[in-house]
Structures are given as structure tokens and as C-alpha cells.
Amino acid sequence: MVTLAEVAQHAGVSASTVSYVLSGKRSISAGTRQRVERSIQELGYHPNAGARALASSRSNIIALMVPLRTDMYVPVMMEIAIAVATHARTHGYDVLLLTGEEGPDAVRRVTGSGLADAMILMDVELDDERLPLLRQTDQPSVLIGLPADTSGLTCVDLDFGATGALCAEHLALLGHRDIAVIGEAPAVYERHTGFAERTLDGLRSRSRELGLRVLHRPCEGGYDAMALTLARILDERPGTTGFVVQNESAVEPLLALLRQQGRAVPEDVSVIAICPDQVATQASVRLTSVAIPAQEMGRLAVEHLIAKLEGHGKDEVVLIAPELTVRASTGPAPTAA
């Protein structure tokens, strides 16, 4: 294993000079710099991460806590995680993958040991038990998701309230009057992960203004659960002509069931999905949807974290404006026959 000292000797300079070439924290003459860089190349030198961390008390690692549960739509999680990792690298940071399993202890362990310089938390609950810890350490952090009390925290999330409102507007504009929301699994609501409730609130309040009637039903993913949920909805509100689906694993089942019952999309009923674009375009009907911008969320989280690590960067809530893309699953409400 090549050390700084060996590079220094090879280049005929002192160790500190090599260090300054590497960090750029002091000016170095062009000649010396080149000589050092050549030595680094020739010897294949890589700075030792541990020694660096010890001396500088910066690990250049960002911790990312992902949820252990799998009831949140997993591809979105993966996409965010990969976006975080990729982006962190462009700033010279690596990413440590923590699962929610350890809970608050993981936060203590990581901040206490100096393993990471900062952390990103995904799947934040409204009243998350990790938040007090984050507030009291001076280690920068960013949440992906929105807790009840955001004071002293930086959060990045899709504006789910506006997302709900957007869905209501689109359906109202098309003349629909009775709409149903296929929500996330009951567990998501029980856990108070916020985003589902915020969507619903936004949708409900806008619906009130627009004179839409809203029926909301949580729904586990899959075909059977969806069948049951749909039957109940149509039983209670036979005149329902618009659907907003928040649970992705309910989308395709819903489409299949509607087809099976002879309800044409979008002629008889309209469907809006809240999902990544990829899902919307690959479904059996090209879906009108509000995109979940996973990459963007990951990127923003990293940007804000880096800003905090560099000293500028304040606590703030960053809500991404939703965008609704009209595709082939929504159309004018059928005129009452």
C-alpha cells in the first residue's frame, strides 16, 4: 500500500507539500505540482480513507437511511437511492446505506462515530422518532418526506397537496362530478407517513371548491384487493367516473377490472395515476399521471446537504411542484344519459 510519505519521497518533496497538492489548500508552484502528480500516477497512490478521516475529521461519506418496509413503492426508493449515490459522487462523497431497522440508534451510531459527515433520511413519518436526534446534533441532514414539525429541519418532497389539487382540477375540468381515490395500503396511513394524507387533503379541499364529490379508499396492492375495493366504491357511488390512484400496484389491476366490467377508459371512466413516468407509459393504457420525480428528489436532497456541509445552506422546506401529463386515460365525463 502506497503512502503519502512514499509519494513525497519519490517526488523529492515533503509530505505536507503532497497533501497540499491533493487538497489545493495552499498554492503550489506548477513544477512541483506536476512532479507530485506524476509520482502519484506512477505509484498508483490512493489516500487512505481512515487516516484522512482521522486527521481532518471529515469522512466524505453521506449516510442514507432507507426504509426497511417494502410497502412504499420500492422502485421509487431505489431510484432515489441511486440518484443520491450518483450525485454524491460528483461532489466527492460516498454513500453509506443504512436500513431503517436500527431506528434512532443508527443516527446515534453514525453521528457519534464520525462515520458519516451528514445524513439523508427517507420515508420520514409525521412524528418520526429520529427527528429530535437530528435537531440536537450539529451534523447536517436532509429529509426526503415531510414530518409534522419541520422547524430546524431541511426537507425535500413532492408537493403532494398540490398534486391532489391538480388531479381534482383536471377531472373537474373534464366535467367529472363523482370521483374516487384509490389510496395507499392502510398500513401507510396508520404509520402516518404524511404524503398520502397530504395528497388527500389537497384533493379534498380543491374538490370542495370545484364541487366534486370525493370517495377515498385505502387499498393494498394487487388484483384481489383492488377488486374488492372497486366493488365497494361502485356499490356506494355507482356514478363514479373518475379515479385517482396513488398505490401503484393497484393501477394495472384497476385497469384490468374496468376493462373486464366493460367500462372503457377514457370513454366511460377516467383514471389518473400518481406514479413515475415509466409506469405511466408502460401500463396497458397510456396513463394520464402526476409524476413522482424520484431522481429530482435525490438530486435536490444531495444539493442541499452539500450546501449545508459547505456552510451556506439553511433549514428550509423544498417542495417540488407537481406536473400532470395528459395521456390516454382521461377524457370528458360521459354526459348523463
Add this chain to the structure above:
Amino acid sequence: MVTLAEVAQHAGVSASTVSYVLSGKRSISAGTRQRVERSIQELGYHPNAGARALASSRSNIIALMVPLRTDMYVPVMMEIAIAVATHARTHGYDVLLLTGEEGPDAVRRVTGSGLADAMILMDVELDDERLPLLRQTDQPSVLIGLPADTSGLTCVDLDFGATGALCAEHLALLGHRDIAVIGEAPAVYERHTGFAERTLDGLRSRSRELGLRVLHRPCEGGYDAMALTLARILDERPGTTGFVVQNESAVEPLLALLRQQGRAVPEDVSVIAICPDQVATQASVRLTSVAIPAQEMGRLAVEHLIAKLEGHGKDEVVLIAPELTVRASTGPAPTAA
């Protein structure tokens, strides 16, 4: 930040004693141990990761390289990643998340800097350019996936050859004679990720023995691509009564299309999917499937890596035996009318 020295002082012992209490590498009297442990508790001490890594030249970190591409079924990746992280923790290791983006350089960087003690590589190609590097470092590693040349490497994977054979056997036993394989996206084959080819090889050779006729078509995910692929298959082999689907995002489209064409599953055609159980049970038909044991793969990879880190543990190829679960999507071939 609390240091070892402070704990030592608080407990009235020397620093080395505290260190030995922590590591258990020398015997410590019960009294001293308890005093030290109480001090650790009271002061809220966490060993500094960097200092530890520097002094011991072990970082207690495992690097996990995940593919950047998203054409491999992503939930499986996520599941493996989480299983790796969870399992690594039970052995005292954290996981560093690397994306494939950096390519071989990431391997150099991580081994060179001592950032991680070992690494797990996912999505290994048949002739992966990272393999030579792995062979020449003495850092332990485990691959998830199977390259062409496994000499000097430890690999964990589902036995995709046997998986293919199993599918052929099941369909043959039910009396099917003409079967079609809906493969992964063409990009997967071009990239030579092996597993798709191995499935096909296993399926073909067993089919030959059993007298099955096989038609294989790669297929992008999604409804449109599947529609096209299915049309071509039925055009070329109208008598096809069995389908083996390896691309998960083609499963639901296939079922929808068959339904739409009036072909009943499993009365007219049988469908086997190669996918996680969750997908198989949530589809619009409960699918007969061969499970992709993501958790198991992650767990095994970690176990073998730990074994290598501890000195015992040899290079070997670990193939997980496939299991076929019969559900509602396969049945006897329709008797030729």
C-alpha cells in the same frame, strides 16, 4: 465528542484497557469490565470510525456495487441491497453503496483507499472488466451473478439453467408441445449478463430431451412491446400453448393481451413467470412461478464474504436451487381439437 481517553480516565483505567474491553482481544476482570462499560454508557461514547480504521486497517465496511442501469428488474435489486445491508449489520459491518457508474475505477478507489474491507458486486457481466482487478487484489469479494470465468472468484446466484429446465419440465408434464419464452429486453442479451442466456440454455436442452418446441423472443417491458412480441409469436407458431416469462414488466401485459384475445389462462394457455413471489401472487392471475430469491442471495453473499474476511472461506460458486410453485396460471394442455 467523547474519546477513548476520556472513558479511560472516567473509569480509572488506561486507554488500552478500554480498548481491550471493547474488542475482547485480551481477558479483562469482571470488575474492570463493568466499570468501563458503565463509563461508556454514562459518557455516551462511540469509537471514532476513522481512528479505528487507521489503527487497525479494517474499516468494517462492505462495499456494494449496484448496477446503474434500470433495465434489470429493479425491485429485485433493491431487495438484495437491503438484505445485504441488514445482514452485514448483524456481523458488525456497514454497507457503502456504489453505483456501476464509475466502473472499474470504483474498485481501484475502494481497495486502494481502504474505504471498505471487502466488496459485493451485483449485475456481473459474462466478461466483466472489473474481474481482473478483483482477482489481483487480496481484498475479499463476492459476486452476485455468474461471469464466464469463475476461477478465483466466489459467486452467488440462482441456478438459472436449472430454472429454465424446471419450466420446461413443468410444461412438458402438462402435455404442452409448443412453448414460447418471453425473454428480457434485447439490451440485457447484448450486455451479456449471463442469467438470461443461462435460463434459455437450460430450458432449451431440457426441452430437447422432452420433445418440446421452443421459440424465444426478447421483449422490452410494457404493453406495446408485449403486444408486438405476442403477435409475432402466435403468427409464427399458432399452436403455442405455453409461455415462460422472464421479463417481469411483460407479465401483466401478456395476461391482459391473452384475456383480450379470448385465450383463457390456464385453460387455453399456460404461463410460468420467473419472478419474486410477491409479483406472482399479486398478478391478475395467481401465477405459477419460479421465485427469484433476492433476500437469500443477499444473505448468502454476505455470509460468504464474512467467511472470507475471517480467513476460512474459499472461492466457490454457490448456485441456489430453483423452486417452482404451482399456482393458477398453468394447467393441462388443451387436447388438440
Add this chain to the structure above:
DNA sequence: GAATCCTGTCGAAGCGCTTCGACAACCTAT
């Protein structure tokens, strides 16, 4: 009762790096 072995503890060296202060050597301005 001396020689030997454990057992439990300590001190000190050092892991490879960053960073601070010092200081030559040179360059301006006056």
C-alpha cells in the same frame, strides 16, 4: 519455597494523514 505459569493491566509506539506556524526566497513599492 523456588521456579514457572497465568491473568490482568499499563505505557508507548505508530497507523497515514492534515494543518499550523515558520521561514527562506523573491517581489514589489517607496
Add this chain to the structure above:
DNA sequence: ATAGGTTGTCGAAGCGCTTCGACAGGATTC
């Protein structure tokens, strides 16, 4: 020409831990 700044480099201290050898004192052996 001289006081004052710059610029580029070095030496040394120290980050917090592990680990090795040393050794005191008690237990075991013959």
C-alpha cells in the same frame, strides 16, 4: 537600497485508536 508583502515549501504536532511487549502479583507446580 530598505521595509513590507507574497509565494512556495517544510517540519512537527496531533487526530483517536489498536496492539505489542513488559510486568506485577497471584496461582500452580514439583
